[in-house]
Amino acid sequence: MSDAPTKRILLAAPRGYCAGVDRAVVAVEKALDHYGAPVYVRKEIVHNKYVVETLTERGAIFVNETDEVPEGARVIFSAHGVSPAVHAQAAARNLDTIDATCPLVTKVHKEAVRFANDDYDILLIGHEGHEEVEGTAGEAPEHIQLVDGPDAVDAVTVRDPDKVVWLSQTTLSVDETMETVRRLRERFPNLADPPSDDICYATQNRQVAVKKISPHADVVIVVGSANSSNSVRLVEVALETGAGAAYRVDRAAELREEWFDGVTTVGLTSGASVPEILVRDVIDHLATLGFGDVEEVRTATEDLMFSLPRELRADLKKAGQPTKRPRQLDLRPV
Ligand code: 0K2
Numbered sequence: 400m401s402d403a404p405t406k407r408i409l410l411a412a413p414r415g416y417c418a419g420v421d422r423a424v425v426a427v428e429k430a431l432d433h434y435g436a437p438v439y440v441r442k443e444i445v446h447n448k449y450v451v452e453t454l455t456e457r458g459a460i461f462v463n464e465t466d467e468v469p470e471g472a473r474v475i476f477s478a479h480g481v482s483p484a485v486h487a488q489a490a491a492r493n494l495d496t497i498d499a500t501c502p503l504v505t506k507v508h509k510e511a512v513r514f515a516n517d518d519y520d521i522l523l524i525g526h527e528g529h530e531e532v533e534g535t536a537g538e539a540p541e542h543i544q545l546v547d548g549p550d551a552v553d554a555v556t557v558r559d560p561d562k563v564v565w566l567s568q569t570t571l572s573v574d575e576t577m578e579t580v581r582r583l584r585e586r587f588p589n590l591a592d593p594p595s596d597d598i599c600y601a602t603q604n605r606q607v608a609v610k611k612i613s614p615h616a617d618v619v620i621v622v623g624s625a626n627s628s629n630s631v632r633l634v635e636v637a638l639e640t641g642a643g644a645a646y647r648v649d650r651a652a653e654l655r656e657e658w659f660d661g662v663t664t665v666g667l668t669s670g671a672s673v674p675e676i677l678v679r680d681v682i683d684h685l686a687t688l689g690f691g692d693v694e695e696v697r698t699a700t701e702d703l704m705f706s707l708p709r710e711l712r713a714d715l716k717k718a719g720q721p722t723k724r725p726r727q728l729d730l731r732p733v
């Protein structure tokens with residue numbers, strides 16, 4: 400009998416699709432079914448290559464800005480949200496819009512508007528150039544300044560240090576954000592907190608789950624695309640919490656055999672924009688390398704589900720089409 404240790408996979412749960420991504424992707428699918436192709440989508444509906452490629456094959460046309468959409472056509476706004484200026488541009492072109500902004504991003508937009516109306520300086524913690532941050536900042540550009548991590552804190556200047564609040568992008572590292580807030584508060588002791596967590600439940604849950612497996616994993620694989628903030632954060636969190644190594648892949652074909660030399664335990668997770676089929680492919684690929692034993696490590700159960708965007712629901716209802724869909728999130732027996 401061999402004494403070789405069992406090669407195993409620790410599979411993080413929750414992982415993969417969150418409620419906002421599920422809603423946005425289903426919105427594009429239902430729009431294609433209901434209105435027929437093409438359906439225009441401003442920016443990637445979610446930051447996942449496979450999702451974008453699959454929807455493109457079905458007739459979605461992804462554009463960067465609304466001026467690329469023919470006058471009067473239908474356009475879907477991505478899960479990451481848009482600024483009021485984008486709504487105005489779409490209205491000026493007479494576009495039929497379906498807003499697939501995640502309700503938890505909209506919540507942050509509303510917080511920004513409220514604090515701007517109360518004349519606060521708003522310090523928005525987030526990554527420069529990310530679509531979500533552009534959308535949120537666009538709600539009150541005169542009041543909002545971006546703080547891109549702890550090292551950006553020293554450069555912040557405000558009008559009144561006693562009237563400052565921080566808000567954040569929904570998909571950041573919780574620990575790094577808390578460090579940014581700590582440093583901000585050193586400078587502005589009366590800094591106000593957001594009324595509730597801006598980093599959303601899904602981002603938090605996926606980080607907690609990867610933290611649980613990382614100390615036991617020689618290598619952690621995160622499935623997710625390079626432009627997916629929450630997926631990239633999972634790689635960082637894995638490395639910070641004890642993983643021997645951590646890599647992000649879009650798909651199984653990107654796994655390199657040398658990553659698994661001498662490895663006994665592989666940790667596996669996926670970002671909030673990643674379909675489970677891509678994780679399954681990685682599991683199948685790892686099985687060919689001897690990692691046949693899969694143990695799911697669950698740190699939370701998720702049952703949140705959002706209804707489809709209002710405009711789409713109304714059209715489906717008028718046509719007598721179902722507006723509800725079967726619950727399928729986070730119900731994935733291994
Ligand atoms: O993590 P990101 O914000 O870059 O976006 P995705 O990878 O598309 O994940 C879904 C989050 C969308 C909005 O919060």
Ligand code: SF4
Nearest residue numbers: 417419501503569599
């Ligand atoms: Fe919404 Fe969070 Fe998912 Fe973003 S990651 S779409 S905020 S649930």
